[in-house]
Amino acid sequence: MKLKKKIAVSETGFIFDPTTGDSFSLNPTAVEILTLFKEGKTEKEIKKVILENYNIDESTFERSYLDFMAMLRLYNMLEEHEEK
Amino acid sequence: MKKSKITVAVSGLNNTDNPGPGIPVIRALRESKIFNVRIIGLAYENLEPGIYMHDVVDKVYQVPYPSIGSDKLLQRLAYIHSIEKIDVLIPNFDAELYSFISFEEKLHEMGIGTWLPTMQQFEERHKTKLPEFGKKYGVHVPHSKPINSISEINSLTPEFSYPLLVKGKFYDAYVAFNPEQVALYFNKIATKWGVPIIIQQFIRGTEVNVIALGDGKGNTVGAVPMRKQYITDKGKAWGGITLDDQEMLKLCHKIIKKTKWRGGMELELIKTFDNKYYLIEINPRIPAWVYLAVGAGQNLPEAMVKLALGKKTIPFKKYDVGKMFIRYSWDMIVDLKEFEQLSTMGEL
Numbered sequence: 156m157k158l159k160k161k162i163a164v165s166e167t168g169f170i171f172d173p174t175t176g177d178s179f180s181l182n183p184t185a186v187e188i189l190t191l192f193k194e195g196k197t198e199k200e201i202k203k204v205i206l207e208n209y210n211i212d213e214s215t216f217e218r219s220y221l222d223f224m225a226m227l228r229l230y231n232m233l234e235e236h237e238e239k
Numbered sequence: 240m241k242k243s244k245i246t247v248a249v250s251g252l253n254n255t256d257n258p259g260p261g262i263p264v265i266r267a268l269r270e271s272k273i274f275n276v277r278i279i280g281l282a283y284e285n286l287e288p289g290i291y292m293h294d295v296v297d298k299v300y301q302v303p304y305p306s307i308g309s310d311k312l313l314q315r316l317a318y319i320h321s322i323e324k325i326d327v328l329i330p331n332f333d334a335e336l337y338s339f340i341s342f343e344e345k346l347h348e349m350g351i352g353t354w355l356p357t358m359q360q361f362e363e364r365h366k367t368k369l370p371e372f373g374k375k376y377g378v379h380v381p382h383s384k385p386i387n388s389i390s391e392i393n394s395l396t397p398e399f400s401y402p403l404l405v406k407g408k409f410y411d412a413y414v415a416f417n418p419e420q421v422a423l424y425f426n427k428i429a430t431k432w433g434v435p436i437i438i439q440q441f442i443r444g445t446e447v448n449v450i451a452l453g454d455g456k457g458n459t460v461g462a463v464p465m466r467k468q469y470i471t472d473k474g475k476a477w478g479g480i481t482l483d484d485q486e487m488l489k490l491c492h493k494i495i496k497k498t499k500w501r502g503g504m505e506l507e508l509i510k511t512f513d514n515k516y517y518l519i520e521i522n523p524r525i526p527a528w529v530y531l532a533v534g535a536g537q538n539l540p541e542a543m544v545k546l547a548l549g550k551k552t553i554p555f556k557k558y559d560v561g562k563m564f565i566r567y568s569w570d571m572i573v574d575l576k577e578f579e580q581l582s583t584m585g586e587l
Binding site: 161163171173174175176 | 445465466468479480481482483484560561
């Protein structure tokens with residue numbers, strides 16, 4: 156699973172899907188997660204980074220992470236493929 | 240490069256909440272790098288805002304509605320041409336296109352260039368004939384049929400299921416959820432635009448549009464896809480954004496190639512959630528949002544004028560994705576004298 160190639164993400168957290176014209180705004184934490192995700196980091200690796208840098212427990216991260224991914228999927232921004 | 244001086248007559252000066260394409264077409268021509276244009280506005284109504292935009296339109300003439308008779312319109316154009324020496328004429332209303340296409344040869348004989356669809360192209364893309372068009376050119380279209388009387392409403396099911404669209408032959412479209420609403424919209428549209436009324440199956444998805452220009456030989460001179468971001472209660476785009484959608488462009492190229500489309504066009508499409516494209520309408524003219532295409536790098540009105548003058552046109556290869564347009568309204572203060580002059584003399 157990865158972000159579609161054409162999706163543009165700015166440093167300020169503005170997402171633009173050029174195929175639909177839709178745009179979204181992310182908060183700073185979501186920008187961080189999406190940047191790691193775009194770099195090809197796995198959920199496990201992303202979790203490690205976030206838990207090291209923020210005062211958050213594992214289950215809250217997992218819940219929020221799944222929510223976020225579900226939202227990206229809902230807005231058709233993900234390309235599904237076998238995760239390594 | 241020295242710009243060549245030309246005179247272009249343009250209709251559709253109604254820059255209202257149901258805007259005609261005239262003013263954005265003129266803006267595009269004024270930004271031309273090859274033409275220095277003198278603009279002659281052709282107005283049907285004396286409150287079309289473009290009439291009073293003196294920095295946009297150089298001179299305005301009132302013209303009779305084509306419904307009064309094509310001959311009257313042609314006579315008036317001949318009179319205007321005798322004074323203004325029009326090089327190119329760009330009609331922008333659906334309702335006037337039939338007349339302009341039918342006397343296109345006469346306009347050419349007079350020395351007025353046009354770049355309009357042929358009568359066959361114009362006729363076969365009619366809303367009433369869209370299913371046949373889809374079949375002939377291999378394009379998905381929603382099931383539709385024309386009706387001429389309210390008595391036909393009760394027998395629409397099971398051929399159609401609700402909700403469905405009730406459309407006028409030129410303008411207006413409403414979503415109806417039951418036969419009572421169909422009857423209501425039937426009367427509303429028929430009073431304004433006459434019959435037939437088109438019943439079209441409602442397709443769920445996102446409405447997307449493409450503006451394009453065909454060279455009449457099957458080539459696309461330019462094409463820009465767009466999604467409306469802000470829609471008025473009349474269904475008109477008040478804001479929009481250019482898209483990077485290769486499927487839409489492919490479909491547009493296919494239609495232009497197969498029909499050998501000549502002139503400007505707007506494809507109205509519904510993109511379904513499973514990424515199918517349904518053609519819901521072909522407007523055989525430049526749409527009112529044309530200035531977005533200009534802003535994105537394709538000056539299609541300029542290219543159209545080149546074609547109308549018999550000049551070579553190099554097809555556009557690219558446009559800016561993510562370019563937006565946002566309309567605004569602007570109050571002009573107009574002296575009664577101007578209104579009086581146009582109303583009494585038919586010129587301003």
